[in-house]
Structure formats: C-alpha cells, structure tokens
Amino acid sequence: MVKYSDEFKVMIVQEYLGGRLGYGTLAKKYGIKSSEQIRRWVLVYKKYGAEGLLRKKSHEVYSVQFKLDVLSFMKRTGASQPETALHFGLTNPSMIGDWKKKFLEGGAEALDNPKGRPVMSDKAKNVKKDQKPTQQDEMTREQKLERENELLRLEVEYLKKLRAFQMDPDGYLEKHKQRYRSNSKKNSD
Template identity: 85%
Template structure:
C-alpha cells in the first residue's frame, strides 16, 4: 500500500465510501479468479482497507448478492417521514381528546366488552348450541373471504 499510495495508502479513509453491489462482486470475482490475496486485490482495485473484502466475502457467502446491498447504519429519513414528524410537533391541545370524546370512547369500549362477555357466557353454557346457531354466519363469512 505504501509503495503504491505513499503515506495516504496507510491511512484509512475517514469518509465512509459506499461501494456498489456490482463493484463488490467484481472484487470478489477477481480474487476468486486470480487467487490473489486480500492485499493484492485491494491494491488492484484501489481499496485502502483490505479487511473490507473479507467482510464482503462473508456477507456474500451467507446471503448472496442481496446481502452485499445492505448499507450499514441508520437508513436516511424519507421526506414523508419528516413531514409526519413535523405534524406530530403541533401543540398538545390539538392532539388531546376533549372530555366528551374521552367519555364517548370509554362508553364504546364498555359496550364492546359487555357484548363480548354476553357471547362468552352463551358459549360456555351451551357450546354446541351456540356454534350451531352461529354456524351459518361464520360459514358464509368464510366463503366470502375465499373468493
């Protein structure tokens, strides 16, 4: 590395350069085809970090070419996500439900709970009768879902 690039060849680059999947495959193919070492391959392709080739090889052997496409680190935030985050920053008063809305919501949840408990009690008292009574409804619903 020193002979080819001088002192800079011995220093690792601080900017985490992103290499394409095709470039990584070319490097691995060259190394396999020629039998070159990591260092020789790195010199040939101008890479200053030969162990990087080993990590590419490991990823390729474990997950194929798709595994080489997985970038490191946190993905870039999309514009849509940024906009959603900005909307969430609105004053807390707008996000809070009024007292009346909270009571309506609680009332609806209690109605659902009572209805569920009624059905559960009916099922426990007579499971076969309950299933027979509701068989037609469930049977027709399952037909609709399969079409």
C-alpha cells in the same frame, strides 16, 4: 481498533525502508499489536506513495458489480484480502471479508443492502413532529404513580419466588408441579 496518525504511519514506513529494522522489531519498538499492520502500510506506500497512507477514509458506497469483481479477482488469483484491497485501491481490507460473508450467506442480492440505518426523508421527519402525544405521555401524575406501584409489586413477587426457589429448588418445583397438575385437571373437566 487503534487509530494511528498519518505522520506516524509515514515515519514507521520510512524507518522500515531505511533498512535498519524489520516489521516485527518496529512493531515491538512502537507498541503496534501486529507487524502485519506495518507490512500493509509499506505495501500501500510502495504502490501509492505517502498519499496512499494519507487517504481520508470516506464512506464511499460501492456498487454490487464492483463488489462482485473484487470477490471474483480474489477467488481467481488466490490473493489475500490485503493484496486484493491494494489492487483495487481500497483502504479497508476487512471490508472484503464482510462482502464475502454476505455473498456466501445471501448471494449477490445481499451485497446490495447498505450498512446502517436508512436516511430519514423530510416527509417522515415532519410526520414525526406533527404526531400527537401517545397515551403514555398523557397519563396523569397519579396514573404514573399507580403504574409504578404495580410494577414494584410485581417485582417484589418475582423476587420472593426467586428467593424461595434458591432456598429449596426441589421443594419449590414440587409445590408448583402439584399446583400445575390441579389447574390442568380443572381445565380438562
């Protein structure tokens, strides 16, 4: 998603409000992918002024009740996501779509799950620092080389089998079917 500077947004809106060009023409003139974006900027500008376009997007956490109110308003009035976002002063209309999807999939409880990783507590950070090195960290150079050698051997075996299969898939499968049948007979005896 392209980020536009605040000054650029204000300039576009003012040019539109000057009445010389429409949404589509302005979008083509300035290389904006969708004229809908300009329409949203104009709506925000008309409702909140230039400050509405200059709002810094803080990572505000919304309550479950607020999210339910937004979804209820949208359903009750039939308003679109951008119109609903404008009504509630939200800067990101697509966020409402995310809330709606979560609500439909998991109910109101799903709206309570915060996005992203939870904050790590100081206690957890200290525990991580105090942990002793794992067995992998304590391996000697010789053990690491042996392990690498074994992995390389396995890789070579895999590649040989893959090459054999690619050269003659039917013959390879037939050969292994016979081996599987003989192994299964031994296990059942």
